[in-house]
Amino acid sequence: MxxxxxxxxxxxxxxxxxxxxxxxxxxxxxxxxxxxxxxxxxxxxxxxxxxLPGVIDDQVHFREPGLTHKGTIASESRAAIAGGITTFMEQPNTNPQTTTIAKLEEKFATAAQGSFANYSFLFGGTNDNLEELKRLDKNACSGVKLFLGSSTGNMLVDDEMVLEKIFRNTELVISTHCEDEGTIRANTAKYKEQFGDDIPIKYHPIIRSAEACYLSSSKAIALAKKTGARLHVFHLSTGIETDLFTNAIPLEEKKITSEVCIHHLWYSDEDYDKKGTLIKWNPAVKTKTDREKLWEALLDDRIDVVATDHAPHTLEEKDNPYTKAPSGGPLVQHALQAMLQKEKEGKIELTKVVEKMCHNPAKLFDIDRRGYIREGxxxxxxxxxxxxxxEVKKANIFYKCGWSPFEGVxxxxxxxxxxxxxxxxxxxxxxxxxxxxxxxxxxx
Structure with a gap:
């Protein structure tokens, strides 16, 4: 030994x-x-x-299988441990999607061969895989992921009867991407009529608006309350959404929890002029007021977890007109440092960083013996x-895509x-x- x-x-x-x-x-x-x-x-x-305890990142997209020109489980988990992230939970919108138990186990087999960090995966819910989801053991993986607004991939769950059945038929944590698809489509059509495909990036947070986020989040929360499901809302991006969550009870007793990501705590819409599509995420980075409200909710415990939503794309893919440039960016190598920088600035206590990035993900997902520095x-x-x-520069970046939105910081x-x-x-x-x-x- x-x-x-x-x-x-x-x-x-x-x-x-x-x-x-x-x-x-x-x-x-x-x-x-x-x-x-x-x-x-x-x-x-x-x-x-x-x-510190190793960071547990409950939301990453490591792109394997099918999108490995952007990243692999090996390449991105390697970058993750360089950033202090020792455990990740990877999302199902790969190619093929992780929407069957067989595909889920194939991902586990790939990670067993190549991952540098501890791993689990989320099982993707769709409009037509409810019976497969019912067969999923509650200890098989970290949880279920539902896209309630379209994102990278095609996993939109828009059948309300199916959605309620999913909420009623799993004991696992249901993690949701919440943006109202109808609102987004209408906004996109409006700006595309004006600008064509080359919509100025500054309109991204108007197209994927605060209203779109709130409509979807509030709907998911209402459904969770109706059904008693265990709901975790991913990547809050607006101030108005924070009022949907409570700090009146401890995390262990919450049935409805939430997460904020590094980019929504770091950037605002004022950064689009400089960063362009490099900071195009779904949900969109929004206003300074939204950012401040997110910080308030994080510090008063209405928001429970800080994660990355790490989602690499190549620079060539990012360097496209608005409608063709994919959303997402690489973050796992620098997420902990970004939060520690905010601690240096007096924004958050060091122990609170550890609580939100290490302790709380372990609690929320019932992870066995991780997230703390404890004997045993x-x-x-x-x-x-x-x-x-x-200093972040290309020479010390470990992502397969070779770039970071933090370059120069x-x-x-x-x-x-x-x-x-x-x-x-x-x-x-x-x-x-x-x-x-x-x-x-x-x-x-």
Whole structure:
């Protein structure tokens, strides 16, 4: 059994920051204490750096199978561990889509061969796969994904009778992409009549409007309340949607939860002039007021989770007129640093970053022994130098697509090391030849 002692670190965990040593034995954390020693252990001096639980990203698009020119499970999970993300949940809108149990298991087999980070997948609900969904074991994967507005791929669920049956027939968390399709189509037609395909990007948040988001989110929440389903609304982008959620009860008791993504906390519609289609996402980045309301809801616990919605495209694909440029962008390598930058700016407490990116996804999806630094838990850990500047540039980007919306940004922190199930998987720019990533298990 491998043994590693992490010396001289400040652990950030469960609302506390404290100095300690941490002993890793095999895949697990075996002891958290001062002055640990062991004759057979490798000692790594963290020199006072922070030690965080590995980040759990509940929403990524790693593009495999079928879209592997943009990214693969191997390439994007490699970038993820360089950014301190040790666990991901990948979405079903690949090619073919993950809408059968057989295709779901094929993805697990691919990840078992190539992933650098722990993994699970969401099963895609459609207008015609309810019987397959009923056969899905509640511990088979992280949850069910429904597109209630079109996005990349063609998985729109617009049959209201089917939608209610899905809500009534699964014990899994139902995660939703909420944008009202009718509103979006009408807005698109209006601006396409005026501009053709080359609609100025500044109209993206008007086409995919706050109204479209609110109509869809409120409908999903009403259906969840009617049916008793467990609902998680992905990537909130508007201030008005935040009022649909509560902070009156603890997360463990919530039946309806929500997530915000890095880009909606970082950018606003004022950034379209500079960034163009590089920051074209669905839902769209909206106003500074929306961004501020999202921050308020995150800090007061109406929003439960911070994720990435990592969705790479090539620069050639992005460099198209509005109607042909795909939505999405790569984020897993820099998401934790982006949140730590906001901590440096006084926007959020360090312990709150860990709560929203590590603890809460583990709670929300009932993940077995991850998301915390606890004895007996899997040793998924991230060493962060809190006082080291790091500029994002093409030479240090690990995404297969080779670009980042953060290029040119200098972060005031650096991800130094990442441990995955006790393995030093990422070490100051280098990656271990061994891979120890595991399929997630759940306590359901």
């Amino acid at each position: 491998s043994r590693t002692i992490l010396k001289n670190t400040k652990v950030v965990n469960e609302g506390r920051v404290f100095e300690t040593d941490v002993l890793l034995e095999g895949e697990h954390i075996s002891r958290i204490d001062r002055d640990i020693s062991h004759s057979e252990a490798t000692v790594i001096d963290l020199k006072g750096d922070l030690l 838990y899997f040793a998924d850990l991230v060493q962060v130098d809190p006082n080291s500047k790091n 200098t972060f005031d922190t650096q991800i130094m090391r990442t441990f995955v199930n006790g393995l030093l998987a990422y070490d100051q720019g280098g990656f271990a030849a061994e891979r120890r990533a595991k399929r997630l298990t759940f306590n359901r």
